[in-house]
Amino acid sequence: MxxxxxxxxxxxxxxxxxxLEPLRELVERIAADVVVISGDLTQRAKEEEFEAAxxxxxxxxGPQIIVPGNHDISLYNVFRRFVKPLDRYRRYITDDLDPVYIDDxxxxxxxxxARSLTIKDGRVSHEQVAAIRERLRGVGPDVTRIVVTHHPFDLPESFEKRDLVVRAPMAMEVFAETGVDILMAGHMHASHAGSTxxxxxxxxxAALVVQAGxxxxxxxxxxxxxxxxxxxxxxxxxxxRYGWDVVHGQFSLVSTEKFIRTGSIWSPHDDGMMAAGL
Structure with missing residues (x-):
């Protein structure tokens, strides 16, 4: 596991x-194999914000897999937005905009x-999808494949379709081809887990979507x-899912959701139904 x-x-x-400190302490206690940060490390891509991040x-x-979000591109500085969109992100956070972690x-x-030409929307290119295919080509069949982006590929019906990453259907076809299991994202400040x-x-x-607030x-x-x-x-x-408990000043466990894979389809899992043989 x-x-x-x-x-x-x-x-x-x-x-x-x-x-910040309660979050840091809890993350350290959890002792995760990988820490994923799915974008928007800053509010306005200012140097002091990147320094704090x-x-x-x-x-x-660590290890950490970090991707940028739309807020990590300067909004009001037109030169920096279009000529050096992720210069500060590269300098302070990581020069690797498409990081990879693979074990057994x-x-x-x-x-x-994240893109300069949009205020908040996100895009994935044909070249990026081709790179994902290439990176996963040699991965063994028993390895769980996870793609991390800032902008989501899927959301509940209560959200607008325009909130999804542009070219999502094209990417999903390749994800199906390469057996991508989990799509992790943020952007909406809303927690969600479900099937595509x-x-x-x-x-x-059907992949498993995991949205972080x-x-x-x-x-x-x-x-x-x-x-x-x-x-x-x-x-x-x-x-x-851990949520901030204002009364006790700590992050506390709010909910647990379980999913199982049958073939290449991820779906919600109910322990009670499984025990009953349903």
Whole structure:
């Protein structure tokens, strides 16, 4: 089994400082195999925000898979936005915009979906999808394949279709071809886990979507600050959601969701139904 901590939308420059140390301590206690941060490390891509984000990342265990978000590109500085869109991200966070972690149980592939030409929307290119195919080509059949982006490939029906990453259907066809199991993202400041079966009706394929809320931003959009702990086995995934407990000043376990894989299809799993033989 492999354990991943999934943080997203840190938004340094607009963080609740009271959350940082409790979050750091809990992440350290969890002792994850990989820490995933799915974008928006800063609020306005300012140097001091990246410096604060870098200091926080340095306090967390590794290895870390980090991808940028739309807030990590300068918004108001037109020159920096279009000529040097991720210059500060590369300088302070990582020069690798498409990081990869692979061991004998999981393959985690990060993909940059942030673009200068859009204010908040994300895109994935044909070249990036081809690179994902190539990176997963030599991965063994028993390895769980995970793709990390800032912008989501799927969301509940209550969200707009425009909130999804552009060219998502094209990418999903390749994900089905390469057997991608889990799609981890952020951006919406909303926690969610579910199957892609309803939106993408691909024969004998459905990935598991894992959305993280904002871990530390003051902009919760109606949801408490939260993050995910994802425990991965070849045929089973368990997702613990931790939410900020204002009364006790700590992150506490809020919910646990379980999913199982049958063939190449991930679906929710009910222990009670399984025990009853249903």
């Amino acid at each position: 492999r354990t991943l901590v999934h943080l997203s939308d840190l938004h340094f420059g607009r963080v609740d400082q009271a959350l 870098r200091a926080f990342l340095d306090s967390l265990p 149980e999981i393959a985690v592939v990060g993909v940059n979906t 079966a309803a939106r993408y009706q691909i024969d004998e394929y 904002t871990a530390t931003s003051t902009r919760g959009r109606g949801e408490v600050n939260s993050f995910n702990v994802v425990r991965v086995e070849p045929l089973r995934v368990e997702i613990d």
